[in-house]
Amino acid sequence: MRIVIRIGGSVIASPVNPRLINQYSKLLERLRNSGHEVVTVVGGGTLAREFIRISSQLDLVEEAQDWLAIHVSRLFALLLTLKLGLDNTVPHSIEEAIKRLEKDRITVMGGLKPGMTTDTVAAYLAQKTEAQLLLKATNQDGVYTKDPVKHKDAKKLDNITYHKLAKLFEQNHHKAGIHQILDPVALEILQKTHIKTVIVNGYDPQNVQKAIENQKIGTVISPEQNLNKSTA
Numbered sequence: 001m002r003i004v005i006r007i008g009g010s011v012i013a014s015p016v017n018p019r020l021i022n023q024y025s026k027l028l029e030r031l032r033n034s035g036h037e038v039v040t041v042v043g044g045g046t047l048a049r050e051f052i053r054i055s056s057q058l059d060l061v062e063e064a065q066d067w068l069a070i071h072v073s074r075l076f077a078l079l080l081t082l083k084l085g086l087d088n089t090v091p092h093s094i095e096e097a098i099k100r101l102e103k104d105r106i107t108v109m110g111g112l113k114p115g116m117t118t119d120t121v122a123a124y125l126a127q128k129t130e131a132q133l134l135l136k137a138t139n140q141d142g143v144y145t146k147d148p149v150k151h152k153d154a155k156k157l158d159n160i161t162y163h164k165l166a167k168l169f170e171q172n173h174h175k176a177g178i179h180q181i182l183d184p185v186a187l188e189i190l191q192k193t194h195i196k197t198v199i200v201n202g203y204d205p206q207n208v209q210k211a212i213e214n215q216k217i218g219t220v221i222s223p224e225q226n227l228n229k230s231t232a
């Protein structure tokens with residue numbers, strides 16, 4: 001199966017967690033050795049945000065701030081690439097990522113261009129490589145009805161459709177501080193692509209493995225026609 005794994009910078013890089021990066025490298029290798037093709041996208045975490053802050057203090061325009069964050073994400077992509085024993089470069093475009101995938105059956109990239117997030121990069125890659133599954137390894141257990149940090153009655157959803165998730169985002173739009181678990185631009189691409197996405201807690205890479213094995217974990221986001229039971 002062709003899988004896209006989006007590893008949150010919040011998970012492996014905030015602060016940098018070499019033990020976890022090592023565990024992810026082992027997981028990616030295991031997946032490839034068991035016959036999967038693995039497209040990985042990593043973010044830049046707090047270091048990327050620190051560079052955004054610094055460049056903003058230097059009055060650099062937003063595009064320049066984004067480029068710095070992209071370079072930081074590429075640095076983490078390179079770290080994982082080298083740990084995997086692959087070439088010492090990181091793809092800078094979807095085409096380069098696909099070439100690497102064809103050659104090594106595994107590819108790791110960071111950001112693509114200013115004005116987007118690595119969620120969107122992962123969604124584009126899923127679309128272009130016709131992947132069957134996108135996994136987002138993040139710092140929450142899945143999608144909640146409300147911000148779980150602020151609301152004790154927030155309920156984790158086991159399943160949701162893209163359509164209902166978009167509605168949930170609209171409802172929460174004006175509530176300051178709600179962390180959008182999936183970038184709305186990425187959501188739109190994935191909805192059109194009819195790909196299944198699973199959001200899991202990335203602090204334990206086993207959760208990614210479980211999602212691939214179709215075990216009950218995190219939140220499954222499905223295109224409308226593929227969902228048998230709805231919980232939201």
Ligand code: UTP
Nearest residue numbers: 008009010043044045066069111112113114118
């Ligand atoms: P992300 O918010 O996607 O990274 O990108 P992350 O660290 O993995 O985030 P979590 O773990 O989901 O919280 C960080 C920033 O990098 C720039 C944007 O400024 C974005 O907010 N970026 C990233 C781009 O400009 N283009 C890209 O293709 C990717």
